[in-house]
Amino acid sequence: IAGITQAPTSQILAAGRRMTLRCTQDMRHNAMYWYRQDLGLGLRLIHYSNTAGTTGKGEVPDGYSVSRANTDDFPLTLASAVPSQTSVYFCASSAGQGPYGYTFGSGTRLTVV
Amino acid sequence: AQSVTQLDSHVSVSEGTPVLLRCNYSSSYSPSLFWYVQHPNKGLQLLLKYTSAATLVKGINGFEAEFKKSETSFHLTKPSAHMSDAAEYFCVVLGGTNKLIFGTGTLLAVQP
Numbered sequence: 642i643a644g645i646t647q648a649p650t651s652q653i654l655a656a657g658r659r660m661t662l663r664c665t666q667d668m669r670h671n672a673m674y675w676y677r678q679d680l681g682l683g684l685r686l687i688h689y690s691n692t693a694g695t696t697g698k699g700e701v702p703d704g705y706s707v708s709r710a711n712t713d714d715f716p717l718t719l720a721s722a723v724p725s726q727t728s729v730y731f732c733a734s735s736a737g738q739g740p741y742g743y744t745f746g747s748g749t750r751l752t753v754v
Numbered sequence: 755a756q757s758v759t760q761l762d763s764h765v766s767v768s769e770g771t772p773v774l775l776r777c778n779y780s781s782s783y784s785p786s787l788f789w790y791v792q793h794p795n796k797g798l799q800l801l802l803k804y805t806s807a808a809t810l811v812k813g814i815n816g817f818e819a820e821f822k823k824s825e826t827s828f829h830l831t832k833p834s835a836h837m838s839d840a841a842e843y844f845c846v847v848l849g850g851t852n853k854l855i856f857g858t859g860t861l862l863a864v865q866p
Contacts, residue, residue, distance in 0.1 A: 672852055681763065683844060683856035684798075691851060699853070731798065735852060743854060745798040 644668065645746035647732050653752045654722050662717040662749050664732035670744070672735045673715040675699075675707060677728040678748070684731060690715055722753045756781045756847045758828075760857035768865045773817075773832040775860045777845030780826065786848035787828045789819055790856075793841045801843075804828065815839070840864045 648663045666673065671692045676684040676699075686699030690709040704726060706718045715734075719726055732746040761776040779785055789801040802813025809821040819830045828845060845857040 674853065676856075681858060683858040684854075685856070686853055689851075689853055697851075733854075742800060742803075747797045 644744050645732055645734060647730075647746035647749050649749060650747065651750040651752075653754060654719075656723055656753055657721050660719045660722055660751070662719075662730055662732075662751070664715045664717070664746060665713055666715075666732075666734045666744070667713065668734060668736075668744065669712055670734035670736050671712070673709065674733040674735075674743075675705070675715070675717045676731045676733065677701065678731060679728050687717065687730075722751075724753045727751060727753045756785060756849045756855055758787075758845045758847045758855065758857040760843075760845050760860050762860050763858065764861045764863070766863040766865060767835045769837055770834050773830070773835045773839065773862065775830040775843050775845075775862065777828045777830065777857060778826050779828055779845075779847050781847060787819075787821065788846040788848070788854070789813065789817070789828075789830050790844045790846055791841050792844065792859075798844070801830070835862075835864045837864050837866065 645666045674689045675687040678684045685701050687705050688707040690696045693712045696707050730749045733743050735743045757780045759778045784806050787804045790798045791801050792798050801817050802811045804811045804821045812818045817832045842859045842861050844859050847855050849855040
């Protein structure tokens with residue numbers, strides 16, 4: 642593993658189903674983030690974690706939950722998927738406070754039908 | 755609160771001509787600003803970043819951006835466009851507690 646690994650790369654999901662998007666980093670970065678990307682809206686922050694054991698809500702947190710049991714993993718769960726959650730999801734990490742470089746994963750393309 | 759506004763959703767240029775992608779920012783303090791590029795069906799790549807050092811920032815692939823406090827702008831430029839520059843470009847500001855705040859993106863098309 643080098644950087645951030647997201648899984649799956651793509652998924653088609655029936656509405657109402659539960660889904661967990663996985664994100665793992667091997668850089669020992671303190672902070673991790675989940676963004677969703679939608680056409681014409683750019684990337685919007687869903688949830689973030691500044692350090693293991695803590696999480697916070699971003700701009701569009703409704704319908705999503707996260708956990709940060711350790712430094713490396715930051716899974717995003719959709720408890721009951723809805724079509725409006727069709728999007729491309731990016732996980733990111735950074736070393737900490739200040740303008741340190743971010744690292745982004747390759748994204749997960751999720752379609753809820 | 756910090757925010758960025760990308761003034762053009764689409765820009766089309768001919769190969770070999772200059773590129774200008776416009777971004778204005780809003781910040782209550784000296785901002786950290788970034789430009790990211792996303793090629794079709796790819797992830798995000800950092801082009802350049804401004805962190806209160808030199809106001810003219812040089813990035814990868816011949817891109818550069820100039821921080822102008824008086825105009826609250828951070829426009830991205832390149833002297834000569836290549837076909838490989840066709841992509842979506844995001845202007846980004848560092849928000850509170852180290853979170854990135856993205857603009858809505860500018861899709862750059864390069865015509866042969």
